[in-house]
Amino acid sequence: MGTKQVSGLSAAEQADLSRADSLAREIFSDVANKWAFLIIETLGDGVLRFSELRQQVGGISHKMLTQNLRMLERNGLVERTVYPTVPPKVEYRLTEPGQGLRATVDTMCAWTHKYITDIESARQAFDS
Amino acid sequence: MGTKQVSGLSAAEQADLSRADSLAREIFSDVANKWAFLIIETLGDGVLRFSELRQQVGGISHKMLTQNLRMLERNGLVERTVYPTVPPKVEYRLTEPGQGLRATVDTMCAWTHKYITDIESARQAFDS
DNA sequence: CAGCATCCCCCAAGATACTG
């Protein structure tokens, strides 16, 4: 992920690499944020409407949820289905890439559970 | 991770759960950010000085790096070693919990590589 | 109900400079 130089490649290949690298970085910047993670975790393998999602994520503003959903949709991680009824109904679900990322988020959740007591005591030690 | 109610527990157990839950959330808020991830990935299983780290992460300001390192140290994910020489020398390395999280970040990097072309085309489709 | 636009405020984060 870092901007390391790989030798034995043509200039074009180097360029491709650094382009892929900067794209990877962009993706990181988009996706590696707490709301995205919480949304992905909340969606799981289910289907939720905007308001359900908002409620289940908890503590997220209308605007932030919209922004993050757009971002996730743009990156092809969530699929948005609009039912042209009145009142409107919009459903969100994870795509296959989204499910892939969900696996990562799951491991992070597992990690949190595993180390939560360590972290808590580390914090107490640090805060004194 | 969500704030789901679990029945069959005493009030105290419920309280413990929600306390653990809010702590987990705090940890998420701290750690699920792009700089933290990039720092963890950059550190890997090595040992780096402040300035080396800054250079290798790339694009991070002095201040942001300091803040994130303090945060990671507070949560017990990185260990900070100060050599009382002049000029000072400070080394950072991941702790065991930090290595655990690094595994997660690694899977995210793998995920990025796997889906980078899908994401790129999803973006192009979306942006038109 | 979901989304967008507008307004507005405050804090995140950069720049700079000083200490040990």
Next chain:
DNA sequence: CAGTATCTTGGGGGATGCTG
């Protein structure tokens, strides 16, 4: 070299109101 403090600004993010 690493860290802290101060100052300043842009934009993140909340609140509100309007539309389909």
